[in-house]
Structures are given as structure tokens and as C-alpha cells.
Amino acid sequence: MWYDSIFTDRACGVSPASFGRFRLALQARQNLFSTLELNSVYLTVSKQIINKTLFGDCTLKPKIEFIKIKDNEKLIKLLLEDLVLAPRVKALDWSKITKQTPNMKVGYPGQHLASLITGVQGARTGARGDDLEDGSEVKSCSRVDQLDSCKDCENKVLRIETICPHCGSENLKRMDDSKWLFSVKSEDELKLLTKTLDRIFLTIADYPLFSKNQFDTIRFQAFEIWNNCERHKNFEIIMRNYFYKIFLEHIKINPRKTPAPKNFWPFSYQFYLCNPVKVFQATVTNANTKPSIKIDLLVAPETDREILTPELMPISLLGKDELNILANDANFYIIESLLKNEKCFNDFKEIVFKKNINKKLLAEILPYLDHRARDLLPLRDTDKISESKAKYQRR
DNA sequence: ATGGGGCACCGTCCTTGGTG
């Protein structure tokens, strides 16, 4: 994660949290410089060593012995056609007659898809034990075919309808809020989710052209979070926080009610701060009539996830305080390396320090944050473990 | 053997706080 700056001799902005790791990395680098020449072999070797230094004994390699399904790309296409796209086209036809939702829930198809992408079979449990045989946890969510409503008369509108059937208005509120839900109801479940199993496997189906009101193109994506790895540490913090601050607090108020699960939003601030890596993407065009699938990305099941780059985070997700952190002079090198249009750090500061931040201009010069820049950012208040957590005692 | 309750699946709905 730090090698770019280590090898280019560019300083990294050092937040208090990362200072320790940075120092270790520098030591590793100094040792290496005295013994090896700077060449490609050196880079390969030292990447491994430094990664070890930075991340400790991270597990980022899928367990080969569990990878049993071959010919994945072909099977994925067949599965999507058979289990998702063809049934959906039929459901759309039926909902023209019935006015019922065409949404066939996505849970179990998501498990099938996860098996094909990872090559790892299920554990024959109906998702009551390990979702995948290697222990991975699979979560799916679909933003396709959600129920919409009319902003004028507030009645319900189907996704396939272009005007409100009640009042004829075109002023529709299109829904896009489906997310992954994590149920954590005991210390054991928390430990299982954040320590025992290595991989959280997240799938989502959505419309890439949602903002343009185009619902005929559907995109499937899968992301992985390796929770025992330093790079993905925020996932555990978020889940611990949910369990101690939200779940247990609700139990205290009403022990008989089961508190709601943790809502984990795709493409949210905290999603990106977990450094998810994408392992699969497919785009389906003409999805509502004659679906045609194109696989955009498929990472081979055996691939060491260490070499995959976590998702880039759109700058628009940041608030004023968070932008201010990035604009700190200590972060000069990381930020300047990300700036577009030949802008410099001072241009960035100028935009950020204005009373009203011009978000459009900001996105033009700094569209995305990489994992290094994100490492400078804190989780938001609600995502931090509160002080009182340590005092919590089990009933 | 069976059926009721608990729970895991997720989608949908409600609320709140921030922003423009």
C-alpha cells in the first residue's frame, strides 16, 4: 500500500495511525537498498517483504484446495441467463398484467454466482452455515426492479412504468437504496465475521445508467473484503461499532426485540474505507427484452488478492471536514499525485478552503481517491467504537 | 413425525440530520 511512495522516494503524508507502519516500511527499504540493486527482481522481492512488514501475516490468498469449479466465465454467463435474466424478463411481462413487483429476491442466486466467481462450492447448508466451503461469507443485494413512487401523489409506481398510473405525473422518485445487511448478535458472531473467516464476498446488481433514468442496462459486480488484513481493517471496526454501540444498546432498551441488522451500503463512504477489491463485473444490455451479457472483469479464483487495487473512491462522498484533512500540508505528496488537469496542491487547497466548496470544480481536479489518500481519512463518528465499549459487560 | 419458533435471506419503508 505504501510502496509507490517508498520506491519513488516521494514522502507519504503520515497520519498518526499509519506512522508506525510507515516507519517500519522505511526501515525495510533502507535494509534493502544496502543489499540489492533497484531492478525488477528487486521490486518483486521487496514488494513481498515490505507488504509483510506493513500488513503482518495477511491472508489474501484464496485457499487453493477449495477451488473446485472450472470454466468459470462460461458458467457465469449461463447462470445469469438461466437464473436471473430469463426469469426476470418473464416476471416483467407478468407484472404488466398483475402490477405486482417483478423483483425475484436475489439471495440464493447471489450464492450461486459467488461460487462460480470464486470457484468455491457451497457447503450444502442453505446459507445457514458457511456460505462457501472455504468459510467465505456471501452477501448479495439488488437495486434492480425496486419499487418506486410518485413525488406528486405519493402512490406506488413500478420501475417499468414511465408515468404515475394514478395521476399521470412524470415526477417519479426512483429508488436505489438496497444494501448488504449484516446480522451480528453476539460476541461469537462478531468474532466469526471479523476474525474466523477470511473473506467477505459482496455481490450487487444495479443500473450503471441509473442517473440517466435508463433501466435497460444492468450491471453485476462482486467485491471482496479480507478482514484479517491491515488494508481492510476498517471493516472490523465498523462491525464492532455496530455490535457494541447499536445492537447492544438496543438490547439494553428492549431485550425482547431483535435490533435491526447492520446496513452496509454499496459505494458509501464506509464501503470505500474498507478498501474493497473488485473481482467481477458484467454488463447486461437490452436487459428488459433480449439480454446480452458482457463480462467486463473476472479475476481468476487463484489470484492473490494482494496485487488487486482497491476501488477508487469518488471525492463527492467527502464532507467539508474530511476535505480539510486532505488539504493538510502533510498530505502534499499523496494529494498532488492524484490531481488532474495539471493542477497543484495549492489549487486544491484553494477550492477546499473556500466557504462554499465548488463540488463540480473539485471533482474535475481530484475525481477519485486511491487507498493511500483514503488511509488519511477517519471513519465517521457513528462508525467509531465509542469510549463506553470497554466498560460493557455481558449480562 | 410434526409443527411452532427462531433466525437468515434480503427488499422496502421510515426517520433524521445535513446541505443548498
Add this chain to the structure above:
DNA sequence: CACCAAGGACGGTGCCCCAT
């Protein structure tokens, strides 16, 4: 005020466990 992001609540369905 409208709009949006995010936290939280709740509901329908199906699987599993356990008491009967």
C-alpha cells in the same frame, strides 16, 4: 423547503432446531 445520504425498523419467505 426539497433533496439526499445514511441509520434504523420491519416484513415475507424458507430453512433448521427442538419440544411435543
